[in-house]
Amino acid sequence: MTNPLVLFLLGFILGILTGFFGVGGGFLMTPALNIFGLDMVHAIGTGFFVIAGNALIGVLRHRRLGNVDLKLGTILGLCSVGGVEFGKRLVLHLEKLNLVGTYVRVAYIILLGLISMWMLREYYHYWKTRQNGEARDDFGSVEGTHRMAHHINRIELPPKVSLPRSEVGAISIWVIVISGLIIGFLSGFMGIGGGVVGLPLLIYVMGVPTIIAVGTSLVTVFLTSCYGTAVYALTGNVQWAPGFIILAGSMIGVQCGVYATEYVTGIKIKILFALLLFVVAASVFLKQIGMVTISSYLVVCSAGALCLVILLPLRKIIQGRH
Numbered sequence: 596m597t598n599p600l601v602l603f604l605l606g607f608i609l610g611i612l613t614g615f616f617g618v619g620g621g622f623l624m625t626p627a628l629n630i631f632g633l634d635m636v637h638a639i640g641t642g643f644f645v646i647a648g649n650a651l652i653g654v655l656r657h658r659r660l661g662n663v664d665l666k667l668g669t670i671l672g673l674c675s676v677g678g679v680e681f682g683k684r685l686v687l688h689l690e691k692l693n694l695v696g697t698y699v700r701v702a703y704i705i706l707l708g709l710i711s712m713w714m715l716r717e718y719y720h721y722w723k724t725r726q727n728g729e730a731r732d733d734f735g736s737v738e739g740t741h742r743m744a745h746h747i748n749r750i751e752l753p754p755k756v757s758l759p760r761s762e763v764g765a766i767s768i769w770v771i772v773i774s775g776l777i778i779g780f781l782s783g784f785m786g787i788g789g790g791v792v793g794l795p796l797l798i799y800v801m802g803v804p805t806i807i808a809v810g811t812s813l814v815t816v817f818l819t820s821c822y823g824t825a826v827y828a829l830t831g832n833v834q835w836a837p838g839f840i841i842l843a844g845s846m847i848g849v850q851c852g853v854y855a856t857e858y859v860t861g862i863k864i865k866i867l868f869a870l871l872l873f874v875v876a877a878s879v880f881l882k883q884i885g886m887v888t889i890s891s892y893l894v895v896c897s898a899g900a901l902c903l904v905i906l907l908p909l910r911k912i913i914q915g916r917h
Contacts, residue, residue, distance in 0.1 A: 599840050601631075605895070606645070606841035610848020611902045614653050615855050616868050617809030618790030619646030619816040623871075623898055624841070625785065626703060626879050630891045635696045636686065637834050639785070640827030643820050644838045649845045650790075650817035656853040657810030664760040664807055667797075668814025670768075671775045675789055675819045678779020683826050685784055700883045702785055707876035710795055714869035721862065744802030761803040761811065774800060775815070782819045783826075789819045791872065798865075805864055809856060848902075855905050871901055 605627060609620035621642045628638035657663050689695040748766050755765040774796045778789040790812045797808035827833050856864070874897040881890035 602837050602840040603844040606844025606846075607848040608844075608895075608898045608902050609645070609841065610649060610652075610845035610850075611852040611855075611905055612848075612871070612898065613646075613649040613790075613813070613845065614656065614849040614852020615809075615905050616790065616852075616864065616871075617653070617657075617794050617812035617816075619650050619813075619820055620845075621646050621782070621785070621791070621820075623875055623894065626700070626875065626882065627891075627894055628837070629696070630878075630882055630887060630894065633834060633837075635699055636690055636827075636832050639686065639699075640824070640830075640832035641834045641838045643823035643827055644833050644835070645841045645845060647817060647820035647824050648842045649849055650813045650820055652846055652849045653813040653853060654810070654817055656850065657813060657856075660810070660853070660857065662806050662810030662856070663814060664758060664803070664811040665814060666756075667758050667761055667763075667771070667801075667803070668811040669818070670756075670771050671778065671793065671811075672815040672818025674772045674775025675779030675782065675815060676822045678776040678781075679783035679819055679823050680779075680826065682780045682783020682785070683823070687830070697883070699785055700879050702781075703879045704876050704883070706781065706785070707791070707872040707879075710791070711869045711872035711876065714795070714865055715873070718862070718866050718869065743799050747800055748802060758801075758803075761797075761801070761807050763802055766801060770800065778815060779819055782823060790816045794868070805862075806856060809864065851906060855908065858908050867901060867904065871898070874898075 605624070609624055612618065612623065613620050619642075624645060625635075625638045625642040628641060629635050633641065654663060654668075658665075686695055686699070689698050747770055748763065750767045750770065752767045752769050754768050756768050756771070757763070757765050774793075778793050778796070781792050782789040793812045793815050794808055797803040797812060798805055803811065824833065875894060878890045878894035878897075881887075881893065
């Protein structure tokens with residue numbers, strides 16, 4: 596492994612992204628740990644451990660700000676546990692065939708690439724409507740009422756649950772269950788806390804406002820990651836020492852990331868999130884074709900630059916108060 600200072604800095608960066616985007620950071624950390632020397636299975640297991648700690652701190656901070664729908668996050672998280680088990684078994688099977696590294700990296704490239712392209716396309720639509728003076732805070736629609744969510748919320752398959760904290764009148768419980776299983780499977784297979792999938796699902800499928808989706812996503816991430824940590828630890832696939840060093844840096848970064856969400860709009864969170872996913876997908880692709888050094892610099896430098904963009908408004912606010 597690389598030296599502790601680099602791991603601490605990685606944790607700080609991941610903490611900022613966790614607090615700001617409502618994700619555990621596994622989509623960035625697992626590839627980074629793999630790039631820095633851990634085999635893919637240990638990178639996934641260690642990533643789960645750090646993600647669980649990150650998510651817990653983020654949930655507590657966001658709940659103080661009123662950004663958490665505990666009911667929705669808990670249902671999603673509990674449903675995701677079954678999916679994690681299937682994902683983990685697939686990873687361990689591929690490890691026996693010596694294929695896990697390639698398959699997980701390809702999954703990262705496809706998943707993150709598709710999500711980032713979707714969100715960037717939505718931003719382009721927002722930009723076009725803005726030129727005509729029609730744009731609002733969200734991507735061309737009222738915050739939290741994306742067109743896809745409107746159609747899904749009309750599904751009458753009982754039972755239905757009401758989510759007033761998320762401004763969702765009623766939604767079929769089966770939409771939440773299926774979403775949870777998808778989040779869990781991808782979490783167990785790719786070593787992500789689930790936020791990278793959960794955040795878009797909450798916004799576009801369930802119609803949850805962006806800021807509420809950020810806090811609620813972390814509840815799901817916490818529950819999923821706790822289970823993921825347990826199952827990977829039982830098979831000896833968690834590296835505790837580097838995990839604790841990264842977590843120490845994350846504890847500081849999460850506070851900054853959560854605080855920064857108070858001073859941004861939903862659209863800024865979305866466009867920055869889309870750009871981050873695109874960069875991570877590109878770095879994993881470079882790793883897959885053997886350009887390890889370039890991949891390492893790209894993922895770390897891009898994440899660091901994004902953190903500066905997130906923290907810059909806080910600097911101006913602090914200076915203004917003085």
